[in-house]
Amino acid sequence: EDQVTQSPEALRLQEGESSSLNCSYTVSGLRGLFWYRQDPGKGPEFLFTLYSAGEEKEKERLKATLTKKESFLHITAPKPEDSATYLCAVFMDTGRRALTFGSGTRLQVQP
Amino acid sequence: GAVVSQHPSRVICKSGTSVKIECRSLDFQATTMFWYRQFPKKSLMLMATSNEGSKATYEQGVEKDKFLINHASLTLSTLTVTSAHPEDSSFYICSASGEAYEQYFGPGTRLTVT
Numbered sequence: 231e232d233q234v235t236q237s238p239e240a241l242r243l244q245e246g247e248s249s250s251l252n253c254s255y256t257v258s259g260l261r262g263l264f265w266y267r268q269d270p271g272k273g274p275e276f277l278f279t280l281y282s283a284g285e286e287k288e289k290e291r292l293k294a295t296l297t298k299k300e301s302f303l304h305i306t307a308p309k310p311e312d313s314a315t316y317l318c319a320v321f322m323d324t325g326r327r328a329l330t331f332g333s334g335t336r337l338q339v340q341p
Numbered sequence: 342g343a344v345v346s347q348h349p350s351r352v353i354c355k356s357g358t359s360v361k362i363e364c365r366s367l368d369f370q371a372t373t374m375f376w377y378r379q380f381p382k383k384s385l386m387l388m389a390t391s392n393e394g395s396k397a398t399y400e401q402g403v404e405k406d407k408f409l410i411n412h413a414s415l416t417l418s419t420l421t422v423t424s425a426h427p428e429d430s431s432f433y434i435c436s437a438s439g440e441a442y443e444q445y446f447g448p449g450t451r452l453t454v455t
Contacts, residue, residue, distance in 0.1 A: 262442050273347075273434045273446035274385070317384065321442050327373045329444060333384045 232257040234320055236332035243339050246307045251316055251335045254300040259323030263301050265294050266317045268334070274317055277303075308339045343369050345437050347447035354425055355455055362420045362450045364435030370415040371437035375444060376408070379432045391418055425454040 237252045253263070262281050266274035278287045280296040287294050291312065293304040303316055315336045319329035344367040354360050364374060373392050377385040389405075391397040391412035399405045407429075409421040418437075422429055430453050436444040 264443065266446070271432075271449070271451070273345075273436075273449045276343075276443060276445055279443055319444075327438055327442070328375060328387050328390055331384045336382075 232320075232322065232330060234318060234330050234332040236316075236318055236335050238335060239333070240336040241338070243305075243308055243337070245309055245339055245341050248304070248306045248308070250305070251303040251337070252300060253303070253318035253332055255320050256299075257320050257322050257330070260320055261323050262321040263296055264319045264321065264329065265292075265301070265303055266319065268315045268317055270315075277316075305337070308337075310339045310341050313337055313339045343437070343439070343443075343445040345371075345435065345445050345447040347435055347450050349450060350448060351451045351453075353453045353455060356426055357424055359421055359423045360425055360452060362422075362433055362435075362452075364418045364420070364437070364447050366416045366437040366439075366445070369437075369439045371418075371439055372415065373438045374412055374418040375436045375438070376410060376418075376420050377434045377436065379434060379449075385434065388420075422452065425452070427454045430454045 234255045265277040268274040278294040283298045285296050291306045295302045315334045317334045319331045346365045348363045376388045388403045389397045389399045391410050393412050393415050397410035412418040434449040436446045438444045
C-alpha cells in the first residue's frame with residue numbers, strides 16, 4: 231500500500247535553532263514530491279517540487295532534499311514566522327493527477 | 342506565481358439547504374481541479390478530481406449526489422454541498438493544476454451548517 235509518513239508530528243524550536251523535518255514514502259512509481267506550508271485556517275502554500283533522488287531546492291531558510299526513500303525539509307536558523315504546518319505530498323505514476331499527502335509536521339518557533 | 346481563489350471564504354447555512362463554493366485559477370488555465378476536505382489538525386482528504394468538460398471522479402466514500410462538482414471552464418470549478426447537515430461542516434479547499442504536476446491551492450472555505 232502506498233504510504234507517506236511525516237515525522238515528527240510536532241516540533242518546537244527556539245528561534246535560530248536549525249532542524250529537519252522528515253517525509254518518508256513507500257510508493258510505486260514516484261513522479262514527484264511536493265512540500266507545502268499551511269497556516270491555520272488557510273490553504274497550503276506551495277514551496278518545492280522534487281523529481282529525482284539527489285535533487286535539492288532552496289528558498290530562504292528552507293532547503294528540501296530527496297532520496298529514493300525519503301525527503302527532508304531543512305530549516306536553518308528559523309524565525310517565529312516560520313511557524314506553520316509543513317505538508318509533503320507525492321505524485322505517482324498511476325495516471326491519476328491526485329496527490330497523496332502525509333499528515334504534516336506542526337512547527338512552532340519560539341522567540 | 343499561480344494564484345487560486347475561493348469564494349466564499351466563510352459560509353454559515355441552515356441544515357437542509359445547499360451551498361455552492363467557487364474555485365478559480367486567476368492566472369493560468371487549470372486542466373485539472375481537485376476538491377479536498379480538512380478536519381481540525383488533520384491532513385487534507387481528497388474528495389474528487391475534475392477535468393474541464395468532464396464528469397468528476399470521486400474518491401471512495403464520497404457521495405457524488407451530495408457533493409456536486411462542476412468544472413465548466415479552464416478557470417472555474419464549483420462544489421455544491423446539497424442538503425447540508427451539521428456533519429458536513431468542515432474546511433473545504435480546492436486546488437488547480439495546469440500542464441505541470443504542481444497543484445496550487447485556494448485559501449479554503451469554512452462551512453458551518455447549523
